[in-house]
Each structure stands twice: as structure tokens, then as C-alpha cells.
Amino acid sequence: MFVDEARFYVAAGSGGDGMVAFRREKYVPRGGPAGGDGGKGGDVIFVASTEVNTLAEFRHKRHWRADAGGHGGPKQMTGKNGKDLYIRVPLGTLIFDADTDEQLADLTKEGSEFIAAKGGRGGLGNQHFATSRNKAPRKATPGKPGEEITIRLELKLLADVGLVGYPSVGKSTLIAAISNARPKIAAYPFTTLAPNLGVVQWRAQREFVIADIPGLIEGAHEGHGLGLQFLKHIERTNLLVHVLEVTKKLEDHDDDREPIKDFEVLRQELKRFNPELVERPQMVVLNKCDLPYVQEEADRLREHFEGMGLKFMTISAASRENLGEFIEALGQRVLNQRVDDDREGGLEWWEREDALPPKAEEE
Numbered sequence: 001m002f003v004d005e006a007r008f009y010v011a012a013g014s015g016g017d018g019m020v021a022f023r024r025e026k027y028v029p030r031g032g033p034a035g036g037d038g039g040k041g042g043d044v045i046f047v048a049s050t051e052v053n054t055l056a057e058f059r060h061k062r063h064w065r066a067d068a069g070g071h072g073g074p075k076q077m078t079g080k081n082g083k084d085l086y087i088r089v090p091l092g093t094l095i096f097d098a099d100t101d102e103q104l105a106d107l108t109k110e111g112s113e114f115i116a117a118k119g120g121r122g123g124l125g126n127q128h129f130a131t132s133r134n135k136a137p138r139k140a141t142p143g144k145p146g147e148e149i150t151i152r153l154e155l156k157l158l159a160d161v162g163l164v165g166y167p168s169v170g171k172s173t174l175i176a177a178i179s180n181a182r183p184k185i186a187a188y189p190f191t192t193l194a195p196n197l198g199v200v201q202w203r204a205q206r207e208f209v210i211a212d213i214p215g216l217i218e219g220a221h222e223g224h225g226l227g228l229q230f231l232k233h234i235e236r237t238n239l240l241v242h243v244l245e246v247t248k249k250l251e252d253h254d255d256d257r258e259p260i261k262d263f264e265v266l267r268q269e270l271k272r273f274n275p276e277l278v279e280r281p282q283m284v285v286l287n288k289c290d291l292p293y294v295q296e297e298a299d300r301l302r303e304h305f306e307g308m309g310l311k312f313m314t315i316s317a318a319s320r321e322n323l324g325e326f327i328e329a330l331g332q333r334v335l336n337q338r339v340d341d342d343r344e345g346g347l348e349w350w351e352r353e354d355a356l357p358p359k360a361e362e363e
């Protein structure tokens with residue numbers, strides 16, 4: 001089950017207590033203080049991992065605790081440090097303080113960590129308290145309590161490209177055709193109930209991530225269909241691809257779907273969710289072009305969308321028509337964007353579509 005929100009309590013381990021003890025050795029009349037220190041309590045640490053994909057694990061377990069530190073022992077033995085508790089979360093998990101709503105961390109890279117609660121320090125054993133006047137102190141200090149906090153997690157998937165479109169336009173078929181994702185595909189609407197991520201291989205060494213989200217319909221902002229809840233998972237993408245289809249007009253069934261109208265309706269829905277989304281780089285693809293009645297509409301639609309200044313392509317996810325060109329167009333846009341972002345894995349200047357050698361320095 002796909003769960004993208006969670007709220008729970010975490011507590012670090014408390015430190016172990018220091019000990020009061022004296023050296024007892026045969027033939028040594030009065031041993032000095034020898035009580036060991038307590039160990040440190042374990043930390044609670046969130047770590048981003050590609051091995052988990054949702055926050056489902058947190059639905060039932062409401063309390064997470066790291067181990068306490070061991071108490072100090074005799075003979076100056078320090079207590080064991082409590083084991084840190086590592087909590088694995090998916091990449092793209094935002095961590096908030098649930099009480100103040102302050103964002104504490106955004107774990108976007110494999111292995112990145114955030115210490116949410118620090119373990120308490122161990123107490124000091126009486127070995128530390130001997131003075132010239134008191135050679136046999138009976139004083140030791142208790143361990144400090146560990147930090148505790150109520151955490152709210154929010155998962156916002158990380159993808160370079162997001163697919164949006166009405167149900168059944170073929171988004172899942174498309175992601176299955178070009179990436180390693182294997183989502184469910186079927187001829188009825190709302191087949192996809194949760195986002196899918198897929199990795200697309202492009203030009204041998206490079207890859208990017210594409211997200212397929214459940215279909216959207218008119219009125220989604222009012223909760224129609226599955227609503228707009230999944231749009232947050234494409235909020236972090238650099239490129240949105242509107243997938244369109246031409247629906248067959250049947251004699252007995254008058255659906256008022258039309259690709260240009262579909263595009264405008266979904267644009268409004270995106271805007272209602274986050275006005276910034278429609279400012280994002282966008283592309284339009286007409287899918288199912290293996291069907292003659294779809295192909296017939298291609299020129300008209302191309303003229304319309306290119307007139308709007310949008311990149312427009314015709315593809316068929318089923319027959320794989322034009323998918324190579326489609327991947328190329330995505331790769332160019334996504335990785336060019338990364339160059340602008342100065343992110344890792346971007347294109348070298350000579351790989352860019354609009355490649356021009358850098359200007360020579362003027363003397």
C-alpha cells in the first residue's frame with residue numbers, strides 16, 4: 001500500500017548512570033573510587049534508502065525508541081553505548097517537527113541521514129569526584145535523558161519527468177515501455193491508484209527518473225476521481241508531459257472528451273493545486289497513434305500545441321512508434337535542466353542540442 005504521510009513519536013536512549021564503587025583488592029587496605037561512567041544513549045537517525053518506497057511501515061508503529069546506554073560498572077568500567085536506531089525512509093522524504101511544523105530535513109539522496117533525537121550523555125562514576133579532602137566520594141551522576149520529538153513525515157517523490165493525463169490515455173503503458181517500471185495496465189479508468197517511478201536509460205551512461213501518477217479528471221480539485229492528492233509527487237519534477245488521446249466517438253455514447261479541451265481542463269486542475277506547476281517546462285504527446293482515428297487528428301493538434309510554443313510529439317506506447325525520439329527529447333530537456341541547476345549528471349556542453357563551444361576568453 002502506498003502511504004505518503006506519517007506522524008509518530010521518536011525517543012533517543014537515555015544515558016546510563018555513573019556508578020559508585022571502590023577498588024577492592026586483596027592486601028590493599030583502602031581502595032580508591034572506581035565507579036565507571038554510564039554509556040551514551042542511542043540516537044534516532046533517519047536514513048534515506050531506495051529499498052523502501054512508501055511510509056506504510058509507520059502506520060501502525062507509533063513509538064520508536066533507541067536503546068539506553070548501559071550503567072557504569074565497578075573497576076572503572078564504562079557502560080555500553082546504546083545502539084543507534086536507524087529508521088529507513090524513501091528518497092524524497094521530508095521530515096517535520098509535528099508540533100511546530102518546522103521542516104527539519106529533506107532526504108533526497110541514497111544514504112543521507114538526519115539525527116532526529118540525540119541520545120543522552122552517560123552519567124559520571126565516582127572515580128571523577130575524588131578530591132584531596134574527599135578520597136572516597138559517594139557521588140556519581142545519573143545519565144541524561146535522550147531527546148524526544150513527535151515527527152511528521154511527508155513523502156514527495158523525486159522524479160525528473162512527470163506524466164499527467166486523463167485515465168486510460170496510456171500513461172502506465174508508456175512508462176512500462178520506456179523504463180524499468182512494471183505498473184498495472186488495463187482498459188478501465190483509474191487502473192493506477194498510486195504513483196509509479198521508473199528509471200529510463202538514455203545514451204548508455206545516463207539515466208533519469210519518470211513518474212506515472214493516477215489519472216486526473218475534471219473537478220479533481222473537488223475530489224472527483226482520485227482527486228489531486230497525487231500531484232504533490234510531480235511537484236519536484238523538472239518537466240511535465242501531458243499525455244493525450246483521441247477517444248472514439250460512439251453512436252450511443254456521447255463523451256465530450258477532446259484532446260485540446262482535455263489539456264486545458266487538466267491545466268486548470270494543476271493550477272488549482274499549485275499555480276507554479278503550469279509554469280514548469282511542459283511537453284505534449286499524443287498517444288495511441290497506431291490507431292488511424294488518432295493519427296487523423298495529429299496534424300491539427302500539432303499545429304495547435306506548437307502554436308502555443310509547446311513541444312508536441314506523436315507516439316504509440318503500444319507499438320513503440322517514436323519512443324526513441326520521445327526518450328531523446330526527454331533526456332535532452334531533463335539533463336539540460338540539470339546543467340542549469342548545476343546538478344550532478346548533467347550534459348556536457350558538446351552533448352547539448354544547441355551545442356556551441358564556450359566563447360574563448362577575450363584577451
Ligand SMILES: Nc1nc2c(ncn2[C@@H]2O[C@H](COP(=O)(O)OP(=O)(O)OP(=O)(O)O)[C@@H](O)[C@H]2O)c(=O)[nH]1
Nearest residue numbers: 167168169170171172173186190191192215317318
Ligand atoms: N492502441 C493503443 N492502446 C494503448 C496505447 N497505450 C495504451 N493503450 C491502452 O489503453 C488502455 C489504458 O492504458 P493504461 O496505460 O492503463 O492507461 P493509464 O493512463 O495509465 O490509465 P490510469 O492508470 O487509469 O490513469 C489499455 O487498454 C492499454 O492497452 C497505445 O499506444 N495504443
Ligand SMILES: [Mg+2]
Nearest residue numbers: 171172191192
Ligand atoms: Mg495507469
